[in-house]
Amino acid sequence: MKIEARLKTNESKVMLNALTIDVEDYYQVSGFESHIRFEQWPDYESRVVGNTWRLLEMLHFHRVKATFFVLGWIAERYPQVVLAIHKEGHEIASHGYRHRLLYNMSREEFRQDTERSKGLLEDLCGVPVVGYRAPSYSIIQETLWSIDILRDLGFEYDSSIFPIHHDRYGIPHASRFPYFHSLSEGRKLLEFPLSTIRLFGRNVPVAGGGYLRLFPYAFIRWGIRRINEQEQKPAIVYLHPWEIDPGQPRIHGSRLSRFRHYVNLDKTESRLRRLLQDFRFVPLRSLGETMTNGHRPVKGLVRQNV
Ligand SMILES: [Zn+2]
Numbered sequence: 001m002k003i004e005a006r007l008k009t010n011e012s013k014v015m016l017n018a019l020t021i022d023v024e025d026y027y028q029v030s031g032f033e034s035h036i037r038f039e040q041w042p043d044y045e046s047r048v049v050g051n052t053w054r055l056l057e058m059l060h061f062h063r064v065k066a067t068f069f070v071l072g073w074i075a076e077r078y079p080q081v082v083l084a085i086h087k088e089g090h091e092i093a094s095h096g097y098r099h100r101l102l103y104n105m106s107r108e109e110f111r112q113d114t115e116r117s118k119g120l121l122e123d124l125c126g127v128p129v130v131g132y133r134a135p136s137y138s139i140i141q142e143t144l145w146s147i148d149i150l151r152d153l154g155f156e157y158d159s160s161i162f163p164i165h166h167d168r169y170g171i172p173h174a175s176r177f178p179y180f181h182s183l184s185e186g187r188k189l190l191e192f193p194l195s196t197i198r199l200f201g202r203n204v205p206v207a208g209g210g211y212l213r214l215f216p217y218a219f220i221r222w223g224i225r226r227i228n229e230q231e232q233k234p235a236i237v238y239l240h241p242w243e244i245d246p247g248q249p250r251i252h253g254s255r256l257s258r259f260r261h262y263v264n265l266d267k268t269e270s271r272l273r274r275l276l277q278d279f280r281f282v283p284l285r286s287l288g289e290t291m292t293n294g295h296r297p298v299k300g301l302v303r304q305n306v
Contacts, residue, residue, distance in 0.1 A: 015228040016290070017235040018192065019059075019066040019281035020159060022133060023052060023074055023085075026242035026249070028099050030136040030168060031257035038098055041073070047248055048074055049081045051241035056088055058269070062276040066090050067283040069133040069159075072097030072117030079124050086125040091283035093131030094118050094155075101168075102138040102146055111149050118153060131284055133238075134160035137169035137194065147181045147189055157190035157288050159236060164196060164203050176203060177233045178287070190288050195235040197223040208237035208275075213264035217271045221278055228279075234287055237275065243268045 025048040027036050036044070059066060068085045070092060075082045086092050097117040102110055114132065121129045132155045139146055139160040150158055158181075163174040176196055180188040196203035205211045206223030224235045242248055246265040253261070275281075 014280050015232070015234060016280050016282050016287060017224065017228070017237060018284045018287045019064060019276075020133070020236065020238045020284060021052075021055060021066055021068045022095050022238060022240050023048065023068050023070040023082075024095065024099060024240060024242075025074070026245070026261070027251060028071065028073075029240075029242075029261065030099070030101060030138075031261055032251050032253045033099075035251060035253050045249055046078075047245055048241055049078050051245045052081050052085070054244060055239075055241055056084060056090075058273065058276070059090070060088065062273070064276050064281050065283050065286075066281065067093050067131060067159075067285065069093045069095035069131070070117075070121060071095045071099055072113075072120045073099070075117070075120050075124060082121065082124055086127070091131065091285045092121050092125050092127065092129060093133065093284070094121060094129050095133050096135055099135040101136055102134050102143040103140065107145060107149065110146055111153070114150070115153055118155075128154070130154070130156035132158050132160065134158075137162045137166075139171075140169060141171055147191075148183050151183055151187050151189045155189065157192060157284060159192040159194070159284060161191055162194045162196075162205070162207075164205055172203065177231075192236050192284055192287070194238060195224070195227060197226055206235070208239050209243065210260050210263070212237075212239070212271055212275075213243065213268055217274055220271070220275070224275075224279060235279070236284070237281070239268070239272065244272065 025046055027041065027044040068090050070082055094117045097113045100113060118129050132150050137160050147158060161174050162170045163172060163176050164170045165172050174193055176193060178190065178192050180190055182188060194207040196205050206220050212220055227233050227235045243265060
């Protein structure tokens with residue numbers, strides 16, 4: 001398998017990376033789910049529309065296209081923001097319907113939740129939705145059965161596997177770079193693991209989100225450069241709209257959840273802008289197109305302007 005995720009320019013070949021946004025609100029994150037039930041979601045002040053608009057403006061300014069993994073519940077209530085994402089030329093992909101962790105669902109519940117979100121987004125935007133990201137990266141060793149179901153439902157790729165040790169997610173020994181899951185009946189599904197670097201014999205995340213807020217920007221930049229230049233691979237980076245919103249209402253979750261959610265919220269926007277200046281990003285769908293399998297592009301993936 002060969003990856004050619006590069007853009008040819010007059011000066012040099014530039015490595016392409018993928019920027020992904022998980023579109024959900026601050027009160028829907030898994031870290032607070034033991035404090036906020038699904039039925040209580042409508043009671044909270046919604047900030048996702050304003051925050052997503054700010055992200056869209058930022059991406060427009062930097063001329064970057066991204067993949068937006070949209071929660072079905074958000075698409076149902078705020079269709080206008082999903083349409084705005086789509087009209088801006090970004091990729092619309094699925095983040096499930098109600099942000100349930102896969103290891104808390106039966107296979108049938110997962111199928112229904114995912115099918116519902118995919119259908120909602122496709123009806124709204126009128127384009128096939130081929131990408132999926134599990135809530136809180138909850139495709140772990142015990143829930144790898146979900147990959148076959150994703151293929152059944154018509155997905156072309158997944159980006160839910162984090163090759164690290166973490167209390168809520170992770171397959172520590174999974175490949176650090178894009179690969180194909182081999183499925184029954186000779187079928188395949190492309191996987192985009194979240195980015196890590198090898199450091200002192202461990203995989204250390206440099207994939208954005210909480211890690212972008214927690215680690216100094218210079219470390220993240222060094223890590224992504226190392227992936228691009230030394231390992232010659234694309235980086236997969238993620239972010240949530242609530243991460244650029246330091247003014248969001250505070251939730252009284254566990255001490256660990258509060259730390260993970262609120263640390264350095266005021267630094268995200270400037271760090272994201274630096275990322276957008278320092279690296280080239282495209283949607284995952286475009287990155288997938290560059291992966292060759294016997295020189296055949298991944299079926300159903302279409303070229304975006306990069
Ligand atoms: Zn999420």
